[in-house]
Amino acid sequence: MKQVNKTDILIAGVGGQGTILTGRVIAALAIDEGLDVKTAETHGMAQRGGSVITHVRIGEKVYSPLIPEGDGDILLSFEKMEALRWLPFLSPLGTVIVNTQELEPLPVLTGQAEYTSGILVEIEQKVKRLIAVDALSIEPVSSNPRMVNTFLLGILAHIMPFEKEKWLTVMEQEIKAKLVAINQQSFEAGWQFARQ
Amino acid sequence: MTGNEAIALGAYEGGVNVGTAYPGTPSTEILENLSRYPGVDCNWSANEKTALEEAIGASIEGARVLAAMKHVGVNVAADPLMTLSYTGVGGGLVLISADDPGMHSSQNEQDNRHYARFAKIPLLEPSDSEEARDYVIAGLAISERFDTPVMLRTTTRISHSRSTLVPGKRKEHQVSGFKKNPAKYVMLPGFARLRHPIVEKRLIALREETEKSPLNRIEPGSSKLGVLCSGVVYQYAREALPDATFLKLGFSHPLPTALVSKLAAMVEEIIVIEELDPFFEEQLLAMQLKVPVRGKDLFGPLGEISTEMIREKVAGKKPKLIETGLEIPGRPPVMCPGCSHRGVFYILKKLKLNVMGDIGCYTLGALKPLEAIDSCICMGASVGTALGMARANRDAARKTVAVIGDSTFLHSGITPLMDAVYNRSPMTLMILDNGITAMTGHQQHPGTGSNLRGEPAAAVNLETLCRSLGVKRVSVVDAFDLEQVKERVKTELEADETSVIIARRPCIFLLTSFDEPLYVDNDLCTGCKVCIGLGCPAISFKDEKAVINKTICTACGLCEQLCRFEAIKFPVGKEGETSE
Numbered sequence: 001m002k003q004v005n006k007t008d009i010l011i012a013g014v015g016g017q018g019t020i021l022t023g024r025v026i027a028a029l030a031i032d033e034g035l036d037v038k039t040a041e042t043h044g045m046a047q048r049g050g051s052v053i054t055h056v057r058i059g060e061k062v063y064s065p066l067i068p069e070g071d072g073d074i075l076l077s078f079e080k081m082e083a084l085r086w087l088p089f090l091s092p093l094g095t096v097i098v099n100t101q102e103l104e105p106l107p108v109l110t111g112q113a114e115y116t117s118g119i120l121v122e123i124e125q126k127v128k129r130l131i132a133v134d135a136l137s138i139e140p141v142s143s144n145p146r147m148v149n150t151f152l153l154g155i156l157a158h159i160m161p162f163e164k165e166k167w168l169t170v171m172e173q174e175i176k177a178k179l180v181a182i183n184q185q186s187f188e189a190g191w192q193f194a195r196q
Numbered sequence: 197m198t199g200n201e202a203i204a205l206g207a208y209e210g211g212v213n214v215g216t217a218y219p220g221t222p223s224t225e226i227l228e229n230l231s232r233y234p235g236v237d238c239n240w241s242a243n244e245k246t247a248l249e250e251a252i253g254a255s256i257e258g259a260r261v262l263a264a265m266k267h268v269g270v271n272v273a274a275d276p277l278m279t280l281s282y283t284g285v286g287g288g289l290v291l292i293s294a295d296d297p298g299m300h301s302s303q304n305e306q307d308n309r310h311y312a313r314f315a316k317i318p319l320l321e322p323s324d325s326e327e328a329r330d331y332v333i334a335g336l337a338i339s340e341r342f343d344t345p346v347m348l349r350t351t352t353r354i355s356h357s358r359s360t361l362v363p364g365k366r367k368e369h370q371v372s373g374f375k376k377n378p379a380k381y382v383m384l385p386g387f388a389r390l391r392h393p394i395v396e397k398r399l400i401a402l403r404e405e406t407e408k409s410p411l412n413r414i415e416p417g418s419s420k421l422g423v424l425c426s427g428v429v430y431q432y433a434r435e436a437l438p439d440a441t442f443l444k445l446g447f448s449h450p451l452p453t454a455l456v457s458k459l460a461a462m463v464e465e466i467i468v469i470e471e472l473d474p475f476f477e478e479q480l481l482a483m484q485l486k487v488p489v490r491g492k493d494l495f496g497p498l499g500e501i502s503t504e505m506i507r508e509k510v511a512g513k514k515p516k517l518i519e520t521g522l523e524i525p526g527r528p529p530v531m532c533p534g535c536s537h538r539g540v541f542y543i544l545k546k547l548k549l550n551v552m553g554d555i556g557c558y559t560l561g562a563l564k565p566l567e568a569i570d571s572c573i574c575m576g577a578s579v580g581t582a583l584g585m586a587r588a589n590r591d592a593a594r595k596t597v598a599v600i601g602d603s604t605f606l607h608s609g610i611t612p613l614m615d616a617v618y619n620r621s622p623m624t625l626m627i628l629d630n631g632i633t634a635m636t637g638h639q640q641h642p643g644t645g646s647n648l649r650g651e652p653a654a655a656v657n658l659e660t661l662c663r664s665l666g667v668k669r670v671s672v673v674d675a676f677d678l679e680q681v682k683e684r685v686k687t688e689l690e691a692d693e694t695s696v697i698i699a700r701r702p703c704i705f706l707l708t709s710f711d712e713p714l715y716v717d718n719d720l721c722t723g724c725k726v727c728i729g730l731g732c733p734a735i736s737f738k739d740e741k742a743v744i745n746k747t748i749c750t751a752c753g754l755c756e757q758l759c760r761f762e763a764i765k766f767p768v769g770k771e772g773e774t775s776e
Contacts (some may be wrong), residue, residue, distance in 0.1 A: 050529035065357035113525035
């Protein structure tokens with residue numbers, strides 16, 4: 001059923017972590033490379049600290065902006081539990097890139113539920129490849145936690161077919177001028193992490 | 197670009213002179229984007245009815261105009277819309293209805309295609325961003341050619357999805373000026389009776405147009421299955437059923453019946469794939485086609501359709517999905533740390549009141565652990581429902597408050613408050629004034645003193661407004677002062693006349709800096725969990741003690757007021773100072 005020459009990327013996180021911006025950077029680069037791209041975003045109510053997901057679909061010709069369940073190639077998650085939540089959208093042959101940071105949802109904060117344990121072991125068993133990283137322990141994310149998204153983007157970029165220079169250029173176009181440098185630095189850190 | 201950005205681009209390229217809207221997910225970004233283009237007069241209206249009325253006036257003056265709103269906003273604008281169908285337009289008028297199947301951010305999932313049929317006006321349904329741009333331009337032309345308003349319906353997955361398109365050039369449109377024509381614009385019964393046959397004739401002409409419109413097309417494929425669909429569902433179906441024959445509708449009302457018959461002659465069976473109501477399916481069934489027609493028996497009337505649903509229901513294919521046996525706690529949306537609404541709801545819950553809620557961020561006060569809202573119907577309904585309760589049972593007013601935000605109050609809370617005064621009702625209304633339209637992404641409104649472009653504007657004074665309606669008991673409290681809120685609410689509930697309490701504090705998003713975060717003195721914390729009851733994301737409970745997350749605490753001080761053991765503290769020297 002799956003269309004050929006297609007990359008389906010899910011970007012999961014908590015409202016405010018920058019899933020929309022990350023999706024926009026990936027989409028802009030793919031467009032520059034002459035590919036068809038569609039994305040779908042979460043706006044509105046769920047942005048108030050809720051679970052959010054951005055779909056990015058790249059290919060010769062893309063129809064639906066939403067990735068069908070079980071079809072995803074890469075799941076980029078800015079938070080650990082969110083990776084598990086959106087796992088059914090990923091193919092068993094897919095790759096998970098996850099920031100191991102735990103952001104406790106309200107039911108956990110108020111003691112009504114417990115933060116799920118054993119998440120990474122579970123994901124590792126279910127998918128072909130897992131890249132887990134504590135982005136907050138690495139500069140520049142450790143001093144600027146808002147850079148989690150571009151750090152993970154750097155890891156994603158390393159396994160995508162586009163050249164590094166093109167990523168850096170497209171970030172200049174898509175990110176506010178005063179934040180470009182720090183985001184590029186964070187991207188570079190992610191790229192270097194992926195190389196090791 | 198997103199569908200909403202593309203609609204704004206289409207309006208710009210199509211020569212639109214005036215844009216009107218009230219914010220509402222998923223429509224909000226349309227006017228925000230349109231306002232960034234030169235030569236288009238854009239501003240927020242107080243509500244969708246005034247937005248459409250302003251659009252009508254601009255059209256009558258000869259301007260091209262775009263009015264944008266969410267699906268339930270069209271209900272508010274329905275009064276002018278139904279008669280606008282009779283008068284027709286001056287310059288082209290396109291009404292955007294942004295529907296929300298699946299209710300990502302709405303109180304219902306009504307199917308606004310019915311409005312096009314109800315008002316007897318053309319309906320356009322784009323299936324991606326490029327079509328969204330193109331259909332706005334086509335809609336303006338159809339509007340002028342057939343002298344009719346045109347409805348362009350998106351859904352969340354069109355408005356908030358991105359796809360590629362190449363921007364074109366603007367075709368300037370000169371505002372021609374108003375030409376008096378009472379028989380067309382003054383809908384007295386005598387004139388309206390003359391307009392109705394014109395509407396019916398227009399509908400016949402529009403149907404002929406939909407038959408040959410390039411917005412509708414048959415995509416030949418296998419003769420086994422014909423699929424009829426519109427909007428984003430076309431994309432899902434095209435992906436799931438690559439071999440089927442398609443009738444893709446872009447200009448979907450009036451239904452092009454000859455095209456439908458043509459599809460029926462090409463295939464053994466037709467499946468109508470549409471979200472929500474059987475809008476097309478019922479019309480196809482009424483045609484009594486020679487081939488079987490299916491649809492809602494497979495897909496039902498609820499929520500969104502997806503590629504995987506179509507694969508399963510039509511193609512019979514269900515992939516094996518990754519399953520996990522682990523429990524995953526939900527992550528519901530929550531009020532932000534430092535939200536000005538939190539303390540008010542905490543008090544209302546403590547006082548065990550019935551709380552008639554309204555539409556906005558504060559609707560989140562209905563969720564755990566605050567669980568302080570008992571009803572939420574539509575914009576402005578808090579005031580009317582609380583008044584109705586008091587009319588049914590005067591004692592109900594002693595234990596009931598209506599709660600509404602500043603933007604929602606100006607949208608449609610003023611008229612029911614007038615009813616309350618007029619009815620001599622003892623009801624109590626709380627206006628939670630955070631100085632912005634928060635939930636939709638912080639839009640200005642007539643009370644903020646700033647317009648859509650960020651320029652200074654006149655600001656409605658809520659206290660003066662309420663007093664001028666005849667409310668004698670108008671008071672203002674600090675939404676962060678729990679004791680003050682509690683005492684004021686108790687006092688006003690006892691009063692035997694209509695009262696308004698304005699609980700004021702700016703939305704946390706409007707502030708750029710905060711005082712230093714509070715901290716918990718572990719020696720004093722007894723683990724009583726009272727502070728946890730605030731539902732603040734900055735407070736958690738670890739090893740039998742409360743913990744404050746320093747990175748997100750904004751020092752609102754609510755938890756400090758609640759702690760009976762003085763375990764929660766401001767940093768030394770900062771006591772009681774909260775940021776304004």
